[in-house]
Amino acid sequence: MSFREITMQDVSEVLRRWQAGQSARRIAREMGIDRKTVGRYVEEAKAAGLVAETTVTEVVARTVGAGVQTRPLPPPSQQWQSLAQRRDQISAWLESARPLRLVRVHELLAREEIAVSYTTLRRYVRRELGWRKKQPTVRLDDPAPGQEAQIDFGLMGTITDEEGQTRKLHALIVTLSSSRHMFVWPTLRQTTEEVCAGLDAAWRFFGGVPRYTILDNPTAMVVRANATDPGLNRSFREYAESRGFFPDTARVRHPKDKARVENQVPYVRERWFAGESFGPRLAEIRRHAETWCRDVAGARVHGTTRRVPGEVYETEERPHMQPAPAAPFDVPLWSTAKVHPDHHVQVQKALYSVPTRFIGKVVEVRADRSSVRLYLGAELVKVHPRATFRPARPRGRCAMSTRSCARRARAGSRSVSLPRGCSTVRCRG
Numbered sequence: 001m002s003f004r005e006i007t008m009q010d011v012s013e014v015l016r017r018w019q020a021g022q023s024a025r026r027i028a029r030e031m032g033i034d035r036k037t038v039g040r041y042v043e044e045a046k047a048a049g050l051v052a053e054t055t056v057t058e059v060v061a062r063t064v065g066a067g068v069q070t071r072p073l074p075p076p077s078q079q080w081q082s083l084a085q086r087r088d089q090i091s092a093w094l095e096s097a098r099p100l101r102l103v104r105v106h107e108l109l110a111r112e113e114i115a116v117s118y119t120t121l122r123r124y125v126r127r128e129l130g131w132r133k134k135q136p137t138v139r140l141d142d143p144a145p146g147q148e149a150q151i152d153f154g155l156m157g158t159i160t161d162e163e164g165q166t167r168k169l170h171a172l173i174v175t176l177s178s179s180r181h182m183f184v185w186p187t188l189r190q191t192t193e194e195v196c197a198g199l200d201a202a203w204r205f206f207g208g209v210p211r212y213t214i215l216d217n218p219t220a221m222v223v224r225a226n227a228t229d230p231g232l233n234r235s236f237r238e239y240a241e242s243r244g245f246f247p248d249t250a251r252v253r254h255p256k257d258k259a260r261v262e263n264q265v266p267y268v269r270e271r272w273f274a275g276e277s278f279g280p281r282l283a284e285i286r287r288h289a290e291t292w293c294r295d296v297a298g299a300r301v302h303g304t305t306r307r308v309p310g311e312v313y314e315t316e317e318r319p320h321m322q323p324a325p326a327a328p329f330d331v332p333l334w335s336t337a338k339v340h341p342d343h344h345v346q347v348q349k350a351l352y353s354v355p356t357r358f359i360g361k362v363v364e365v366r367a368d369r370s371s372v373r374l375y376l377g378a379e380l381v382k383v384h385p386r387a388t389f390r391p392a393r394p395r396g397r398c399a400m401s402t403r404s405c406a407r408r409a410r411a412g413s414r415s416v417s418l419p420r421g422c423s424t425v426r427c428r429g
Contacts, residue, residue: 006041006065010033017031077120079117080124146178192235196329212245214249235333330368353382372385
């Protein structure tokens with residue numbers, strides 16, 4: 001018979017049936033208690049001087065129950081004692097930098113001729129070493145409305161794209177910490193461009209931007225994961241500045257730092273993606289996800305707050321949000337390039353001129369849709385219009401020799417005309 005905890009009400013019922021003349025076998029059968037357990041309570045009642053005429057009060061039941069349940073425990077088994085002798089070794093195996101699986105620990109103990117069952121080993125490490133013991137959960141207070149959003153990527157599954165290839169479908173999930181209102185942005189790539197586009201779609205969906213965001217650590221947003229000195233992607237940092245929020249990163253392997261969005265990943269995978277038949281067009285999948293966020297996720301009763309996220313957002317949080325962006329963000333591309341002897345750097349298969357004094361130096365390049373900016377440290381070296389690729393006349397290196405350019409620069413010429421093959425109209429020396 002499986003283990004069953006005996007309550008004071010059970011003790012009172014056992015005593016009442018015993019006083020009525022029922023046998024221990026019948027009491028055990030009708031109450032679902034082991035016959036030996038019934039016998040122990042009856043023997044304790046007799047030792048306490050109970051008879052058939054004694055009224056079973058709560059005090060009497062507590063006295064009999066305490067006499068049985070506080071009896072000395074039997075000595076540990078031989079298997080338990082053998083595990084206790086190897087306690088330090090078992091603890092080292094389970095708590096090392098690369099802990100062993102319990103199955104492997106069982107194999108190593110068997111190699112040392114310690115014959116214990118796997119069930120006994122598991123019970124021992126849980127009771128004596130606290131192995132995989134669940135930590136107590138402390139619920140944190142929700143931030144003020146409009147203050148915080150938590151962002152995370154989650155793998156949903158696979159879809160077939162327009163070319164007939166099987167692709168992994170990820171979802172950028174944005175959850176507002178106060179109202180629990182959420183937005184899902186399906187994507188096939190985890191790039192900075194997709195992150196910025198997904199967040200812009202989320203701000204349009206919410207109708208506002210929060211003041212702070214808690215991020216996971218994908219390279220599209222974070223290039224150096226560190227608990228005290230994280231390194232943000234420079235393009236994403238510019239995006240945060242343009243949208244007016246302050247990004248903060250969660251610690252690596254600390255999902256509780258962003259628990260409000262972490263718990264939503266399996267929910268989105270099960271309630272939105274699983275069982276659906278999506279077409280190959282990503283735009284249609286995104287429209288379906290937005291409708292689901294508004295009509296299903298936003299209209300449900302949240303399991304923690306016991307409130308409807310969409311209604312809470314509209315009434316309490318939306319007035320505290322910053323204005324949503326009106327135009328898409330031009331995601332810049334940051335890179336480094338070395339200035340070659342012909343006064344040029346190559347950026348995205350196009351050439352851009354640089355003054356003579358920077359030849360041989362490595363400059364930082366910021367390229368967006370309209371311009372290319374070259375920096376050396378904190379100094380802005382030069383600004384060029386972004387070159388467009390023309391297949392009929394591809395951009396090539398300057399036909400003028402380096403010596404000729406240098407000679408003109410030494411002569412004091414401040415404006416050197418370049419031939420048609422150069423990527424710029426004028427080169428200022």
